[in-house]
Amino acid sequence: MSRFRALLAQRVRRDRVQLVLWTAGTALLAYSSFVGVSESYGTEQDRTSLLAAALANPVILLFRGLPSGTDEGAFMVFLIFPWLAFLAAMMSTFLAVRHTRAEEETGRAEVVGATPAGRLLPAGATAVEGLAANAVLGTLVALAYLAVGLPVEGSLLAGFAVGAVGVTFLGVGLVAAQLMRTARSANSLAVWITVGTLVLAGIGNAIGTPSDDLTRMESSWLTWLSPFGWGENTRAFDENAWWPALVCLGVGLALAVVSLALTSARDVGEGFVAERHGREHASAVLSSTTGLVWRLTRGAVLGWAVGGLLTGLLSTSLASIVAEVGASNPSVEQILDRIAGGGDITQATVTVFFTMLGILAACAAVQVVCHARQEEAHGTAEPVLAAPVARVRWLADYLVVALLAIVLVVAAAVVGAAAGIAGQDGDWDLMRDVLVTGGGQVVAASVFLAITALIFVIAPRLTIGLGWTLVLLAMTLGLFGPLFGFPEWVTNLSPVAVAPVVEGDDVDLAGLWWLVAATGAGAALSLGLMQRRELAPAG
Incomplete structure (x- = not known):
């Protein structure tokens, strides 16, 4: 256990500045979003008008969340949730690759693996750090919404959903680091999966079924192929459905377990996706x-x-x-x-x-x-x-x-x-x-x-x-x-x-x-x- 604590402390020490920037910045965006919505769309008529425009125009839904009514909290989640989750996802993928594949490239992973810590304990420490970072991020988002007076359950669910999406992409980053042979390739794969699933959720929302009063949207099946879609379908401050966020959390933990299995199945410095052979002459x-x-x-x-x-x-x-x-x-x-x-x-x-x-x-x-x-x-x-x-x-x-x-x-x-x-x-x-x-x-x-x-x-x-x-x-x-x-x-x-x-x-x-x-x-x-x-x- 002392070895695990030492590895975890080393990761937190290296990442302390970046983690503060990511978590505090995301929470500040959450707080600012509510303040801005309150000032710009203070009446229900304003919010109804904008939701009607969004439901009538698929372009807007490509870059926003899932409309869930005209309540202030639900309206704010519609405007900003995908981007809060996107920040959590980017933080998580970069963290995962930095402490796994990048460590192998520099040779440090081999040195640590030669100690009693072995190969799996450092990977486990990285997963725990990622879980803790997303827990802190989700907590700060929830506190930001509680600070402006929004309902407790919706605030807690919104923060939990953002962190849960981050955990899913923590798992994506850990698996990408095992598949690819370089940190650059692993980061590229993780980022493209992140961006692709964000767009997929937007398309799924855009082709969904609107309500008769044009204030809600039932997302299409495409949205359910994306972790962002799972997070959006929690409908915080409206239905407050916790189970889609739990799906995010479960998928992320499952991917982390898969990454540990892949770590045990390959040699240090190798990847499951083979690199192309270089040219004979430059x-x-x-x-x-x-x-x-x-x-x-x-x-x-x-x-x-x-x-x-x-x-x-x-x-x-x-x-x-x-x-x-x-x-x-x-x-x-x-x-x-x-x-x-x-x-x-x-x-x-x-x-x-x-x-x-x-x-x-x-x-x-x-x-x-x-x-x-x-x-x-x-x-x-x-x-x-x-x-x-x-x-x-x-x-x-x-x-x-x-x-x-x-x-x-x-x-x-x-x-x-x-x-x-x-x-x-x-x-x-x-x-x-x-x-x-x-x-x-x-x-x-x-x-x-x-x-x-x-x-x-x-x-x-x-x-x-x-x-x-x-x-x-x-x-x-x-x-x-x-x-x-x-x-x-x-x-x-x-x-x-x-x-x-x-x-x-x-x-x-x-x-x-x-x-x-x-x-x-x-x-x-x-x-x-x-x-x-x-x-x-x-x-």
Whole structure:
């Protein structure tokens, strides 16, 4: 037992900063969501109008939860629950991979496994830490709702459901770490499963059966294929059904047990999914360090580009549908106007989707910079820097590839938007809005590139945790700030919220200059400081 406590304490000590950011940030979002809903939709008529708009428009349901009535608590859960659960899921998958597959890559797992602790005890400690982290997160969410005076049972259930979804994806991360041979591959698999099931739940809700009064939705069978759907069907503050959350918890624990069995069935450093054999001769791309960085990160970049393509396709192909719904229900137009900040309804739809695109592009850039930290922590950066490659050149290569990733994601979205217009035989004048808004999001995403690079140079061990936290914070402020009634200056702290957009016949360039200045200053400062920084191994 003392060995187990030591392993658990070591994990908590390593993760203490990241866990505080994840758990406290999620609880703060939960609290802010209720405050914003109370201010923006204080009357039952306001909430009824918005629910009717959501049930009439599948696009809204793709990115929200399951409508369960006009009560304040149920309405708030409809707006924010999927994103609270998404934060819990991301925290859990990263934690699982960091203490399993990443430990094997660095060689630490083999050293620990050679002690009386063996191979299973460290994996068990990781699972227990993940369970405890989700318990704390769920408790803080419940306390946030109790603090604003919501009913006790609904508050406890909402917090429990968020934590239970996190436990499910803790199991997903633990299994992914056993299947894949590298931490990067395991993280990619876990993230794509997380995003895929989130979208699956949204589609399942969108094609469900609405109630006659347009205040509730019975989700389709697709929703029940997703842990997010299980969490949403608890219907906190309405039916208060606990059993779907218990299903989440049970599946997560079952996956954790499966991961322990897989750990016993394989050799250290190996995975169940075989890696491709390398080429006999290196390609010409690998003749430069820039080409090497591209080769190491191209899979992730292309994955984000596919997401950009789908986002662009939806932005224009659904714009006409939203316009038709808005003509009969002004609430849709009001919702989009809150988020987009102006323009007609088709422009607002493009702006909403391209705001999400800015987040995708930022994710691509942050992942590339985080890869530099992984190379440094794993010791594979040292042989490169031992050659005639300066530290500044090495970091500059990552910045160049990260910028290329941003451009590729946005370019894919522009292609998708054009395809959407062509498929709907739509108005090609909308391409002006697409190009302006897409260009603005290139600049906005570049801010995250510069900031993450600066973190990498100044505090390398915080690169991954803090870099992703900033993206999630920007997503919260940019997408939900206006909807929750945050002050304009708070919303404008998110780069994606102040990127240039089209409003009628004009282009709003107000935020462009500080975005350009922040990007330039951050990139220049990171490269300047990198010249004197020593390599920082994992710790």
